[in-house]
Amino acid sequence: MRITILGAGPGGYVAALKAAQLGAEVTVVEAGYVGGVCLNRGCIPTKSLAASAELFMKAKELSKFGIDLKGEPTANIAAMMERKSKIVDTQVKGIMGLFKSWGVRLVEGRGRLMGPGRVEVLKKDGAEVIETDRVIICTGSRPAQIPTFPFDGKNILSSDNALNIDSVPESMIIVGAGVIGCEFGSIFGALGSDITMVEMMDRAVATEDTEVSELLEREFKKRKIKLVHKNTKIEKVEVREDGVHAFTSTGLELVGKKMLVSIGRAMNSDGIGLEETGVAKGRRGEIVVNDRMETSVPGVYAVGDVTGAMLLAHVASKQGIVAAVNALGGNAAMDYSAVPAAIFTVPEIASVGLRQFQAEKAGIGVKVGRFQYRALGKAHAIGEIAGFIKVIADADNDRVLGAHIIGAHASDLIHELAIAVRYGLTSAQVAETIHTHPTLGEGVLEACEAVHGQAIHVPKEK
Numbered sequence: 001m002r003i004t005i006l007g008a009g010p011g012g013y014v015a016a017l018k019a020a021q022l023g024a025e026v027t028v029v030e031a032g033y034v035g036g037v038c039l040n041r042g043c044i045p046t047k048s049l050a051a052s053a054e055l056f057m058k059a060k061e062l063s064k065f066g067i068d069l070k071g072e073p074t075a076n077i078a079a080m081m082e083r084k085s086k087i088v089d090t091q092v093k094g095i096m097g098l099f100k101s102w103g104v105r106l107v108e109g110r111g112r113l114m115g116p117g118r119v120e121v122l123k124k125d126g127a128e129v130i131e132t133d134r135v136i137i138c139t140g141s142r143p144a145q146i147p148t149f150p151f152d153g154k155n156i157l158s159s160d161n162a163l164n165i166d167s168v169p170e171s172m173i174i175v176g177a178g179v180i181g182c183e184f185g186s187i188f189g190a191l192g193s194d195i196t197m198v199e200m201m202d203r204a205v206a207t208e209d210t211e212v213s214e215l216l217e218r219e220f221k222k223r224k225i226k227l228v229h230k231n232t233k234i235e236k237v238e239v240r241e242d243g244v245h246a247f248t249s250t251g252l253e254l255v256g257k258k259m260l261v262s263i264g265r266a267m268n269s270d271g272i273g274l275e276e277t278g279v280a281k282g283r284r285g286e287i288v289v290n291d292r293m294e295t296s297v298p299g300v301y302a303v304g305d306v307t308g309a310m311l312l313a314h315v316a317s318k319q320g321i322v323a324a325v326n327a328l329g330g331n332a333a334m335d336y337s338a339v340p341a342a343i344f345t346v347p348e349i350a351s352v353g354l355r356q357f358q359a360e361k362a363g364i365g366v367k368v369g370r371f372q373y374r375a376l377g378k379a380h381a382i383g384e385i386a387g388f389i390k391v392i393a394d395a396d397n398d399r400v401l402g403a404h405i406i407g408a409h410a411s412d413l414i415h416e417l418a419i420a421v422r423y424g425l426t427s428a429q430v431a432e433t434i435h436t437h438p439t440l441g442e443g444v445l446e447a448c449e450a451v452h453g454q455a456i457h458v459p460k461e462k
Contacts, residue, residue, distance in 0.1 A: 019136075
């Protein structure tokens with residue numbers, strides 16, 4: 001079986017390796033960089049910079065840990081960017097090594113569907129037509145270009161531009177307090193930028209649990225990251241000698257040396273032959289697929305951001321596996337009910353399953369258990385007491401419906417609760433499992449005990 005994959009991001013390269021493991025002859029077509037947005041301009045580089053920013057914050061507090069440091073630490077943005085690039089290069093080489101190990105052929109160029117069983121690749125040295133039995137489209141997404149905010153890479157930045165900035169700006173206006181905006185706000189705020197965030201919704205990270213948003217906003221306020229302009233839209237932008245001027249729907253004029261725009265992504269579904277071959281698209285330009293990742297054209301599959309589902313790298317990878325299995329005659333399907341997600345702010349945020357407001361809107365009776373980080377010995381030991389763990393269980397049968405964590409290492413802690421949601425475990429079953437002491441993971445146990453009012457390290461209610 002010959003399989004051709006358009007795009008080598010986290011959906012494409014994983015699909016390629018799975019198909020090769022299952023015995024297919026695999027060709028991957030990539031116009032940019034192996035690893036896609038996630039590895040080159042998203043997940044990995046931002047987390048590299050976030051790690052540097054967090055350590056810089058810690059360095060300023062070393063005296064609290066009994067460590068004397070002579071002089072003030074300084075942020076070397078050039079060295080941080082160099083470290084980020086080295087990490088990315090290492091990961092790219094790792095994927096290339098896996099391709100070689102499994103016999104995956106990589107063709108550098110832009111792929112385009114030509115009809116049943118044919119893909120044209122426009123390369124630097126000409127064109128190549130690939131004969132194939134199945135196609136998996138994994139072309140990803142890009143920052144949405146909005147007329148009000150014309151990216152110039154110097155004053156008005158996309159998230160891609162921000163990852164290659166050569167100095168820490170004195171001040172920055174961030175448009176959008178969602179995942180990307182809050183992550184960059186954390187990074188540049190820690191490095192010394194005066195951050196002002198503008199958000200159309202009524203709270204930061206509005207897709208998360210409301211209590212999570214409230215705590216994040218409080219922590220931002222402590223660090224002088226200003227999110228004072230909620231329910232606000234920027235209607236006009238002007239670049240002047242003193243910086244970027246933003247005029248809001250509430251009549252304010254905001255000024256920053258730089259502006260970072262983080263309000264949406266556009267699907268890379270144009271110019272790849274979808275219209276000519278009859279592959280259906282939705283109103284946002286997303287490729288329409290079913291739970292088997294099949295498009296409207298037999299033998300053509302699509303995965304990742306271009307499908308417009310959940311724009312998460314790990315979702316794209318799972319979709320890639322499902323598509324590869326089905327392309328080779330298997331019977332796999334996507335299940336989105338227990339997808340964990342993480343936001344790498346300070347403090348970190350992680351979630352899975354239903355939010356409390358979603359359950360209430362759906363008329364589902366729930367019981368909620370909460371446990372504060374400040375009640376954990378390990379949290380005090382590492383100096384990370386801000387945060388909580390919240391577990392939402394079905395009031396009728398105690399099954400864990402959702403969980404929300406804000407605090408240190410939230411992205412690592414969420415997986416135990418993701419398993420609970422995925423396999424229908426009850427909060428009592430999680431609480432019955434012995435957890436290591438002293439760890440932050442004990443907070444998961446206590447939050448599940450709190451669902452039944454039985455958390456050991458919570459004072460009795462009066």
